[in-house]
Structures are given as structure tokens and as C-alpha cells.
Amino acid sequence: xxxxxxxxxxxxxxxxxxxxxxxxxxxxxxxxxxxxxxxxxxxxxxxxxxxxxxxxxxxxxxxxxxxxxxxxxxxxxxxxxxxxxxxxxxxxxxxxxxxxxxxxxxxxxxxxxxxxxxxxxxxxxxxxxxxxxxxxxxxxxxxxxxxxxxxxxxxxxxxxxxxxxxxxxxxxxxxxxxxxxxxxxxxxxxxxxxxx
Amino acid sequence: xxxxxxxxxxxxxxxxxxxxxxxxxxxxxxxxxxxxxxxxxxxxxxxxxxxxxxxxxxxxxxxxxxxxxxxxxxxxxxxxxxxxxxxxxxxxxxxxxxxxxxxxxxxxxxxxxxxxxxxxxxxxxxxxxxxxxxxxxxxxxxxxxxxxxxxxxxxxxxxxxxxxxxxxxxxxxxxxxxxxxxxxxxxxx
Numbered sequence: 001x002x003x004x005x006x007x008x009x010x011x012x013x014x015x016x017x018x019x020x021x022x023x024x025x026x027x028x029x030x031x032x033x034x035x036x037x038x039x040x041x042x043x044x045x046x047x048x049x050x051x052x053x054x055x056x057x058x059x060x061x062x063x064x065x066x067x068x069x070x071x072x073x074x075x076x077x078x079x080x081x082x083x084x085x086x087x088x089x090x091x092x093x094x095x096x097x098x099x100x101x102x103x104x105x106x107x108x109x110x111x112x113x114x115x116x117x118x119x120x121x122x123x124x125x126x127x128x129x130x131x132x133x134x135x136x137x138x139x140x141x142x143x144x145x146x147x148x149x150x151x152x153x154x155x156x157x158x159x160x161x162x163x164x165x166x167x168x169x170x171x172x173x174x175x176x177x178x179x180x181x182x183x184x185x186x187x188x189x190x191x192x193x194x195x196x
Numbered sequence: 197x198x199x200x201x202x203x204x205x206x207x208x209x210x211x212x213x214x215x216x217x218x219x220x221x222x223x224x225x226x227x228x229x230x231x232x233x234x235x236x237x238x239x240x241x242x243x244x245x246x247x248x249x250x251x252x253x254x255x256x257x258x259x260x261x262x263x264x265x266x267x268x269x270x271x272x273x274x275x276x277x278x279x280x281x282x283x284x285x286x287x288x289x290x291x292x293x294x295x296x297x298x299x300x301x302x303x304x305x306x307x308x309x310x311x312x313x314x315x316x317x318x319x320x321x322x323x324x325x326x327x328x329x330x331x332x333x334x335x336x337x338x339x340x341x342x343x344x345x346x347x348x349x350x351x352x353x354x355x356x357x358x359x360x361x362x363x364x365x366x367x368x369x370x371x372x373x374x375x376x377x378x379x380x381x382x383x384x385x
Contacts, residue, residue, distance in 0.1 A: 021357055024265070027257030028361060031250045038246035065335040099334045100282050109199030110283075113312070142371045143334055147283025149375035151210040164211045165243040171372055172247045178334075179368035185336045186360030190353060193343050 004033050006180060009069055010187040018191045032180065039173050040076075047166040051081045052132060053173060055088055059136055060177045062092030063143050069181055087127035094123035095140050102145030117145060134160030135170055142174045198381065200285055200309035202292045202302065206380035207373065213239030228252045240376060251368070258361045266351065266358035269298035270324050274359055276305065277328040278366035281313050286379040287370050320349040328363035 002008045006029075012018040022029045040053055054077040061073035070092075078085045101117035104110035120140040125133035134157050141149055157167050198205070213236045214223065224230060226245035232238040232252075241248040259271050266274075272295035279288035292309055296302030307315045313329045323345040330337040338360075346356045 017353070021353055024263060024354055025257050025261055025357070025361070027261065028254050031253035031257070034250035035247060035254060038244075038250050042246065063334065100332060102283060104283065110285075138375075142375055146371045146374040151378075153375065154210050167211060168241060168243040168376070169247065171375055172241070172244060172251070175368045175371035176247075176251070178371060179364045182331045182336055182338075182364035182367055183361060185338055186331060186364065187357065189338065189340060189343050190356055190360070193340060194353060 004029070005036050005072075006032055006183055006187065009072060009184040011191060012187065016191075017194045018187060021190075022187075032183070035172075035176050036180065039169070039176060042169075047163055048169045048173075051077075051084065052135065054080050055084055055128075055132055056135055056139055056170065056173055057177060058085065058088045059091055059095070060139050060143060060174055061181065062088070063095055063140065064177075064181050065096070066181060066185065069184060084128075087124060090123055091128070091136055095120040095136075097144060099144035100146070102148040104147065120144075130160050131162065134162065138170065139174045142171065143178060198285060198379065200280060200288050200292075202289060202296060202306065202309065204293075205286055205289050206382045207237055207286050207377055208380050209236045209240045209377035211240055211376060213237075214242050215239075225249060226252070228256070237373070237377070241372070255365060255369075258358070258365050265354040266324075266356075266362070267298070269295055269301075270320060270355075271358060271362040272298060273305070273308075273321060273324050274328045274362035275366045275369075276308060277313055277325040278332050278363045279370055280308060281329050281332040282367065282370040282374070284366075284370035284374050286373050287366060289379070291366075320351070323349040323351070324359055327359055328366075331360065331363045332367060 012022065058073045058077040061070045074085060077088065097118040099117065101115040103114035103116060120137060122128055122133040122136050128136060138153060138157055141153060154167060162170065219233065222245050223242045224233070226242055226249040227233055227238055228249065272291045275291035276288055276295050279291060288309060292305045296305040304317060304321065308317070308325065313325055317325055327338065327342040327346055330339065330342050343356060346359060351359065
């Protein structure tokens with residue numbers, strides 16, 4: 001049983017210097033975990049199913065190219081829907097790139113900072129289904145080029161069957177993971193370099 | 197769309213926020229601070245109240261826990277640098293104002309907004325901006341050299357952890373702000 005996913009992934013054990021360090025920010029620690037719980041074991045999954053949550057998380061974690069974190073989320077998906085994992089792995093391969101990038105509006109004050117990059121489309125949308133294919137494309141946008149997000153991107157999700165409430169949950173899921181993965185990466189380095 | 201600025205901007209959602217009539221006690225609890233019920237951003241996030249509640253509590257401890265660690269000005273600087281790198285004009289405007297206010301160095305903040313994350317900064321600010329930018333990359337580029345630079349600038353482990361958390365949190369916030377609506381020139385309602 002994992003009590004705290006960030007501790008688990010960052011290799012922080014009870015009583016260690018990093019454990020004591022995290023105890024100095026008890027609200028952040030408790031509520032980062034509560035965010036995970038609210039996203040992955042929600043009271044109500046009628047807007048976004050558990051399989052959808054785990055599939056999107058496995059995709060997002062895979063895009064971050066951290067083997068341990070990617071395995072953690074891939075294993076969760078494999079447990080719930082083993083058939084879907086292969087399709088997700090193929091999409092991670094199709095979506096692999098480095099970010100953040102993205103164009104700013106033409107003629108606007110930031111246009112000179114525009115930075116072109118991959119605009120991922122689901123490689124095998126039939127394997128994912130309409131809803132997940134749209135969710136993966138949106139997740140990729142959020143992970144790598146959020147500055148390009150436009151109102152029309154939400155229309156595309158709506159056409160694929162995502163309700164307004166589901167879009168909020170989906171956005172939180174992807175955005176939360178971009179936080180959690182970075183906290184893990186940072187704390188891991190701090191743990192390795194900790195003198196005590 | 198405006199460029200990066202310390203001016204007060206508004207933010208308009210692309211999806212319908214909850215209306216005042218729809219708010220239950222659970223929603224008010226999720227908003228944590230009742231004043232947030234005036235914000236279309238928080239009223240939109242209230243569509244998933246459990247996540248909003250946990251997110252808000254995480255935010256509050258990372259930025260407002262004053263038990264030593266990184267000073268508030270530098271936590272806000274990490275938020276600003278992250279937002280500048282990710283391209284979130286709205287988040288950058290809010291946290292640039294905070295960073296300038298708490299540090300009394302609005303010109304240094306303005307240079308970050310005008311010239312970008314590579315603009316010259318001194319000492320601790322250089323280390324905090326560089327660490328935040330490295331963490332904003334996907335996959336992350338945060339390495340031992342960033343930890344070493346933060347230590348050399350005088351930060352202890354708690355302050356470095358605060359830097360990591362403040363920067364990481366804005367990867368969360370930027371993606372919500374950028375994808376669920378857009379900044380407007382008018383001050384927020």
C-alpha cells in the first residue's frame with residue numbers, strides 16, 4: 001500500500017532527512033496526495049471513467065520520459081485495462097518530443113518568440129476510441145505547448161463526448177501530473193545530494 | 197493578446213463556470229476562501245470540487261507557509277519565471293506583481309518579463325530562475341548543477357525544496373489558465 005505517491009516515487013523513507021524536510025510543509029504534502037486520490041479514486045467517475053484516467057495518466061507520464069514514473073502509471077493501467085496498455089505505449093512513441101514550445105498569435109507582441117514543434121495526432125485512434133483519442137491529443141497539447149491552447153481545442157473535446165465538467169477534470173489530471181512529476185524529479189536530486 | 201506585463205489583467209473562461217445558484221456548501225469548502233467565489237476561474241474549477249479543494253490547499257502551503265525556507269519574494273519569482281517560460285501571460289502578470297512587491301525589485305521582475313528567462317539577474321535570482329526554467333522543460337532538465345547553484349546562493353534544503361515546489365506548482369497552474377480561458381485587458385470582475 002502506497003501512502004504517498006511522491007515519497008514512493010522519489011524514494012523518500014520514513015525518518016529520513018527528506019521525510020523530515022517534507023514534514024515542514026505538511027499542507028503541501030497532504031494535499032498533493034489528496035489531489036492524486038481525488039483524481040484517481042474519485043467518489044464519482046461518471047464524467048471521466050477510471051480507465052480513462054489511468055490511460056491518460058500513463059500517456060502523460062510516458063511523455064515525460066522518466067522510466068520509474070512511467071512504469072508506475074503504466075502498471076496502474078495494466079491492472080485495470082491490460083488491453084489498452086499496448087495502444088498507449090504506441091501513442092507515447094508517436095508523441096515523443098521535448099518542450100515547452102508553441103507559437104504565439106501572429107502579429108502579436110510575442111510572435112517573435114514563436115517556437116514550432118510537433119503537433120501530435122493519435123497514431124491509432126481506432127485503438128483508443130473517439131473519447132480517448134481526443135483526450136490524448138489534448139493532453140499532448142497541455143504537456144508540451146500549452147501556450148497554443150485555444151477555445152477550439154475545447155470544442156474538439158466536446159465533439160468527442162467530453163462534458164464541461166469532464167474537461168475540467170481532464171485538465172486537472174494532466175496539469176496535476178506535470179506538477180507531481182517535477183516535484184518527484186526535484187526531491188530525488190535533493191535526496192541524493194543531501195549531506196545528512 | 198497582450199505581451200507579458202505586470203498590469204492587472206482579467207481572465208475569461210471558455211467553459212461555463214458554476215453560477216452562484218449552483219454553489220453548495222461543498223463548493224464553498226472547495227474554494228477555501230469565499231472571496232474566490234467572485235472569480236470565474238475558481239468557479240469553473242469548482243465543477244470538480246474535490247480536486248479544486250486539494251489543489252488550493254497545496255497552493256496555499258507552498259506559497260504562504262512562512263516557517264523559514266525560501267522567502268515569499270523568491271517563491272513568487274519561481275512562479276513568474278515558470279509562467280514566463282511556459283507562456284502564461286495571465287499567471288506571469290499576477291505573480292510578477294507579487295514578486296516585485298515582496299522583493300521591492302520591480303525593475304528586475306520587469307526585465308524577466310520583457311527579455312525573458314535568460315535576461316540578466318543577480319545571485320539568488322539567477323539560481324531560482326534557472327532552476328525554475330529547467331523544471332519547466334519536458335522531460336525536465338533539472339540537474340545537480342541547479343541544486344549546487346541554489347546552495348551556492350545560500351539556500352538550505354528547505355529553501356531548495358520550496359523552489360522546486362513553487363516552480364512545479366506553476367506547471368500545474370499555467371496549464372489550467374492557458375487551456376480553460378484567456379486573459380483580457382480589463383481588470384478581473
